[in-house]
Amino acid sequence: MALQISPKDTDLLLKKKNVLSADVLDKYRYAGEITQTCLSYLISLINDSYHLGKHEPYSAAELCLLGDSFIQTLVNSKYKKVIEKGIAQPVTLDVNDMIVGYSPELTDESNLTFQPGDIVTINLGCQIDGYTSNLAHTIVIYPSGLTAPTGPLLGGPADAVCASYLATETVVSLLACALSPEKIPNSLLSDNSNRHITGSMIRKVVDTIAQSFNCAIVPTSKVRRIRRFLAGQAEGVVAERDFKGVVWSEIDQESDLLKRSNFQDGSASASSGNTDLSIIDQTKGRSDIQNPDKAIPTDDFVVSAGEVYTVDIKMAPIDKQEPGLVTVDSGDGRDRGAKHSIxxxxxxxxxxxxxxxxxxxxxxxxxxxxxxxxxxxxxxxxxxxxxxxxxxxxxxxxxxxxxxxxxxxxxxxxxQLFVPKAVLSCKFIPLREVLKVPTSTGINGFDASNPALPGMELPLPKLGLTALKLKTLLKHGRPVTVSRFLSTVALSPDAGCVRLSGGNKTFTPSWVHSDYQLQGPVAAAVGELAALVQDERFGLKIDECRVMDLSAVAANDDAMEE
Known part of the structure; x- marks a missing residue:
C-alpha cells in the first residue's frame, strides 16, 4: 500500500531532493569522512587492546558504544543548522558466522571479547541531512603481543575474505565506468554498441568471482541505489518504491544445487526417498504479478550519473565435499543469548x-x-x-x-512502534537435508513471521521450498564464517566517482591467503579494471574520502566555543 502523499510532495522527495548538487555532495563527503575516521578509530582500539596489549581488551559492547559516540561527536561539530543528522547505522561487530546486527548493550549477557582467529566485520554508518554513507570492513584478529601477524589466514575464511574484497573493488570500478562508458571492458559487453553498466553485468561479475573462490554469495548481499533518507535502513519494515539494485537470495544458489544434486553413489536419492528429483514450475497456477511501483528487485536497470550506490557483498566458503545451501538464520542470536539491541x-x-x-x-x-x-x-x-x-x-x-x-x-x-532488527547469522544446510523436505503448501506457502514481497515467497521455487520450510531446516544447519565489505559510491557528473567509504588507499585488507584464483573470461575484465584504477593519467579516477585530521577538528571546535 502506497503512502497517501500528493504528486507534488512525491516529486520533491524522490527527485528534487536527490539531485547530486555541490551542496548535497559536500554532505555526502562529510558523512563519508566521518565513517572512514570512525573505522580507523575502531581498528586502532582493537589493535591497541587485542594485538599490542596497550590496554585491557575492550568488550564488543564497549567498542560499539565508543564508535557510536565517536560518530555522534564528529557529526555535532559541523552543519550546526542541520537538524537531521547523526548515526545512520549503529556500530556492529559481527563475529565469524554473524552477518549483521550484533551490537550488544553494556547490560547484555551476550557481550563478548574476541579470540585469535576470529573474523570480525565492523559495520557503521553516518547521515547528514538524510544523505547517508555506510561502511563495512572485515578484519582478522591475530594473537596478542605481535606487532604484525606471523602468517596469513588460511582456509575457507581466507577464501571468503578474498572473494568479498575482490568483488567489492570490482563493482566499485564498474560503477565508476558509468561515468566513462568507453572504458568498460569489451569482454563484459554483449553488444559493443550499447555501452552501459547494467544490473545483469554486476550480477555476472560477482557470481563469477564467488564461483572462482569456491564461495557462495550470502543472501542479503546487494548493490543498490540509495537516496535521501532511503538507504535500506528500514528493509523488512516498508517496501521502497522504485527500488533499483541487484539483490542476492537463496534462489541464486538453486541452479548450482540442482546441477550438483546427483551424487555418484546415489546417496542423495536414497536419503530423500526419491529416485528422481522433481522440478516445480514456479509460474504454474500463479497469475502475473503487477508491480507498478517497482518494489520487487530486478536486474533490468542501468547505472546512471547523478546516483549514489551502496556495494554490500557478503561471501561464505562452500563445503568442497558436500553440496548445500548457504542461508540466513534470523533467530536473533538466541544460541548466544543475544537480545534485540537495534x-x-x-x-x-x-x-x-x-x-x-x-x-x-x-x-x-x-x-x-x-x-x-x-x-x-x-x-x-x-x-x-x-x-x-x-x-x-x-x-x-x-x-x-x-x-x-x-x-x-x-x-x-x-x-509495533519499535521494530527490532534481528541478529542475522549464516548457516550451511546440506543438500541431503533439503531434499528430504516435503512442501504440502506448494507455491502458496509463506512465512507469516517474516513476510516477503509478492512473488518472492519461495526461496527455492524450482524445488517448491517455501520460506517457512526453509526455516525448519535451520536445525540441520551448521555455522559458516562470513566476510563482508560495504562501500558507498557517489557518481557525480561534475566531481566524478567519489568513494565515500572503504577503499584500499585508506584501509588495507587483512593478510590472508587463498589457494584459488580468478578464472574464466571475467578474469581478464577484472584485471583490466584493476589496471584502470591504478592508472592515474588515463585510467578510472576514483576519489576516496580520507580519514579526518582530528587535531584540526578539535582546534576548530575550540575556536567556535570561544
Missing part, C-alpha cells in the same frame, strides 16, 4: 501507551531519533561519551539508563 521507529504507527516508562521512552525517541536505526543508549543523557570526562562513570550512567528504558521497551515493541 530498533527502527515505525513512524506510521501511533498508539496510546499505558506505562509511564514506555511513554517516556517513546517521547525521547521521537524527539531525538530519526528514521534510522537506534539503540537505547542513544537516548541516555550521558550519550555521546565525552573523552574529557571519566569514562567509567559515564559508562555506568548509560548502563543504568538502559536498564530503566528496558522497562518501557516491551510495550513499544508489542505495539
Amino acid at each position: 530498533f527502527i521507529r515505525d513512524v506510521s504507527m501511533s498508539e496510546q501507551l499505558k506505562l509511564r516508562n514506555s511513554r517516556r521512552l517513546l517521547s525521547l525517541v521521537d524527539k531525538e531519533q530519526s528514521v534510522y536505526p537506534f539503540k537505547l543508549a542513544y537516548v541516555s543523557e550521558s550519550f555521546p561519551l565525552d573523552s574529557k570526562k571519566d569514562l567509567a562513570e559515564q559508562l555506568a550512567k548509560i548502563e543504568k539508563d538502559v536498564k530503566i528504558f528496558r522497562f518501557g521497551l516491551t510495550e513499544c515493541t508489542n505495539k
Whole structure:
C-alpha cells in the first residue's frame, strides 16, 4: 500500500531532493569522512587492546558504544543548522558466522571479547541531512603481543575474505565506468554498441568471482541505489518504491544445487526417498504479478550519473565435499543469548501507551531519533561519551539508563512502534537435508513471521521450498564464517566517482591467503579494471574520502566555543 502523499510532495522527495548538487555532495563527503575516521578509530582500539596489549581488551559492547559516540561527536561539530543528522547505522561487530546486527548493550549477557582467529566485520554508518554513507570492513584478529601477524589466514575464511574484497573493488570500478562508458571492458559487453553498466553485468561479475573462490554469495548481499533518507535502513519494515539494485537470495544458489544434486553413489536419492528429483514450475497456477511501483528487485536497470550506490557483498566458503545451501538464520542470536539491541521507529504507527516508562521512552525517541536505526543508549543523557570526562562513570550512567528504558521497551515493541532488527547469522544446510523436505503448501506457502514481497515467497521455487520450510531446516544447519565489505559510491557528473567509504588507499585488507584464483573470461575484465584504477593519467579516477585530521577538528571546535 502506497503512502497517501500528493504528486507534488512525491516529486520533491524522490527527485528534487536527490539531485547530486555541490551542496548535497559536500554532505555526502562529510558523512563519508566521518565513517572512514570512525573505522580507523575502531581498528586502532582493537589493535591497541587485542594485538599490542596497550590496554585491557575492550568488550564488543564497549567498542560499539565508543564508535557510536565517536560518530555522534564528529557529526555535532559541523552543519550546526542541520537538524537531521547523526548515526545512520549503529556500530556492529559481527563475529565469524554473524552477518549483521550484533551490537550488544553494556547490560547484555551476550557481550563478548574476541579470540585469535576470529573474523570480525565492523559495520557503521553516518547521515547528514538524510544523505547517508555506510561502511563495512572485515578484519582478522591475530594473537596478542605481535606487532604484525606471523602468517596469513588460511582456509575457507581466507577464501571468503578474498572473494568479498575482490568483488567489492570490482563493482566499485564498474560503477565508476558509468561515468566513462568507453572504458568498460569489451569482454563484459554483449553488444559493443550499447555501452552501459547494467544490473545483469554486476550480477555476472560477482557470481563469477564467488564461483572462482569456491564461495557462495550470502543472501542479503546487494548493490543498490540509495537516496535521501532511503538507504535500506528500514528493509523488512516498508517496501521502497522504485527500488533499483541487484539483490542476492537463496534462489541464486538453486541452479548450482540442482546441477550438483546427483551424487555418484546415489546417496542423495536414497536419503530423500526419491529416485528422481522433481522440478516445480514456479509460474504454474500463479497469475502475473503487477508491480507498478517497482518494489520487487530486478536486474533490468542501468547505472546512471547523478546516483549514489551502496556495494554490500557478503561471501561464505562452500563445503568442497558436500553440496548445500548457504542461508540466513534470523533467530536473533538466541544460541548466544543475544537480545534485540537495534530498533527502527515505525513512524506510521501511533498508539496510546499505558506505562509511564514506555511513554517516556517513546517521547525521547521521537524527539531525538530519526528514521534510522537506534539503540537505547542513544537516548541516555550521558550519550555521546565525552573523552574529557571519566569514562567509567559515564559508562555506568548509560548502563543504568538502559536498564530503566528496558522497562518501557516491551510495550513499544508489542505495539509495533519499535521494530527490532534481528541478529542475522549464516548457516550451511546440506543438500541431503533439503531434499528430504516435503512442501504440502506448494507455491502458496509463506512465512507469516517474516513476510516477503509478492512473488518472492519461495526461496527455492524450482524445488517448491517455501520460506517457512526453509526455516525448519535451520536445525540441520551448521555455522559458516562470513566476510563482508560495504562501500558507498557517489557518481557525480561534475566531481566524478567519489568513494565515500572503504577503499584500499585508506584501509588495507587483512593478510590472508587463498589457494584459488580468478578464472574464466571475467578474469581478464577484472584485471583490466584493476589496471584502470591504478592508472592515474588515463585510467578510472576514483576519489576516496580520507580519514579526518582530528587535531584540526578539535582546534576548530575550540575556536567556535570561544
